[in-house]
Amino acid sequence: MMRTDSFSPAQPDLLIDLVVPDAAPVGSGRGWPVIVWLHGGGWRLQDRSARPDFAKHFARRGFAMASIDYRLAPSARHPAQVCDLRQALRWLRVHAEELGIDPERIGLWGSSAGAHIAAVTALSSHVDVLPGESTTEHYAGVETRVSCVVGGYPPSAIEALLSPWQDADPSRPTSEEDLLGGPATSAAEHDELMRRAREASPAHLASPAPPPFLLLHGTADAAVPPSQSEALHTHLVASGGQSLLYLIEDFSHGFLNPGDVMELGPGVRLDNGRLEAEPNAPFSAYDRGSFDPQGRHASFDLICDFFAFHLEERS
Numbered sequence: 001m002m003r004t005d006s007f008s009p010a011q012p013d014l015l016i017d018l019v020v021p022d023a024a025p026v027g028s029g030r031g032w033p034v035i036v037w038l039h040g041g042g043w044r045l046q047d048r049s050a051r052p053d054f055a056k057h058f059a060r061r062g063f064a065m066a067s068i069d070y071r072l073a074p075s076a077r078h079p080a081q082v083c084d085l086r087q088a089l090r091w092l093r094v095h096a097e098e099l100g101i102d103p104e105r106i107g108l109w110g111s112s113a114g115a116h117i118a119a120v121t122a123l124s125s126h127v128d129v130l131p132g133e134s135t136t137e138h139y140a141g142v143e144t145r146v147s148c149v150v151g152g153y154p155p156s157a158i159e160a161l162l163s164p165w166q167d168a169d170p171s172r173p174t175s176e177e178d179l180l181g182g183p184a185t186s187a188a189e190h191d192e193l194m195r196r197a198r199e200a201s202p203a204h205l206a207s208p209a210p211p212p213f214l215l216l217h218g219t220a221d222a223a224v225p226p227s228q229s230e231a232l233h234t235h236l237v238a239s240g241g242q243s244l245l246y247l248i249e250d251f252s253h254g255f256l257n258p259g260d261v262m263e264l265g266p267g268v269r270l271d272n273g274r275l276e277a278e279p280n281a282p283f284s285a286y287d288r289g290s291f292d293p294q295g296r297h298a299s300f301d302l303i304c305d306f307f308a309f310h311l312e313e314r315s
Helices: 080-094 113-123 175-179 187-199 227-238 300-313
Strands: 002-006 015-019 032-038 064-068 101-111 148-152 213-218 243-248 283-288
Touching (some): 015 080, 032 080, 032 113, 064 080, 080 113, 101 113, 148 300, 213 227
Antiparallel strands (some): 015 064, 243 283
C-alpha cells in the first residue's frame, strides 16, 4: 500500500511516497522501521519516483519504504536539499502513529547526489538549524537524527570534483557548481566556490556521533571516482564512527537504479540494474563496524541485512 503526502509547509509541492508492508508490524506497540530513499540526478534532475522497486526492496522484509522530492539545483543551492530531507524526517516523526511507523528506527538510503544529501543530513543532526532552514511551530524541536545510512557512490569531497580555475568553463556549469550557487567567473570567486564545496562535503563535516554507514562504489566510476567514498569512509572511522566500504570491481555509476530510471537524463548510459544482475561481482571490503558482512558480495540482500541489523536487532 502506498500513501503520498506533502511533507513541507514551506515547500508544499514537495511530496513523499510511503510504502508499508501488508502485514501488521512485528512487536507489541511498535511501528514499522523506515528506510528513506534519496534519488540521484546530479542534484539537478529526477524526483521521488526514481527509485528501486520498494515492494521488492525492502517492504517484503518488513520495512516501510519512503521516497521524497527535494528542491533541485540550480534554483535551490546547498543546503536546501538537506533542509528538505530534515523536514521529511520531522514529518515522519510527527505523523508516526497514524502512519504505523517507528520514529526511533529510521535509516537513509541514497544514490549519488541522494547519497550526498543523506550523508550530510546524518552528520548534521546535532545542528539545530542549518543556514536558510526554518520550521513551523508544529515541527520545532523535532529531531532529524537517523539510525544508519547506506550510500551508493556519494560525492563526499566536492572540492576534488571541481576543475582548477584555469580549466573552468563558466558557460557550462557542472552539477557541483550548480549545487553551490553557480560557476565562478574570477579567480577570487573560484576560491570562494572551493570554500563552499568543502563546507558542503560530508568528508569534512564534524559530527559528535556519526551513525553507522554502508558505502558502495564501483572502481570504474568516472562520474564520481571511488576516492570519494574512500574519503568519507576514512573520515567516519577517524571520527569514531562505523563504516563498511565496498569497492566493486569494474562497476560504474548508477548500479542501484533499476533499468527504467534515467538518472542523468535521456541518452546518458549508466550501470542501471547491474548490482541485481551481477550479485557475485568481485569486490574489496573495508570493515570498521559492528555489522559483519561475513565476506559476502555486494547485493541488495546485503543492504537489507545492514538495515535489519541496525533498525531491528540493534534497536
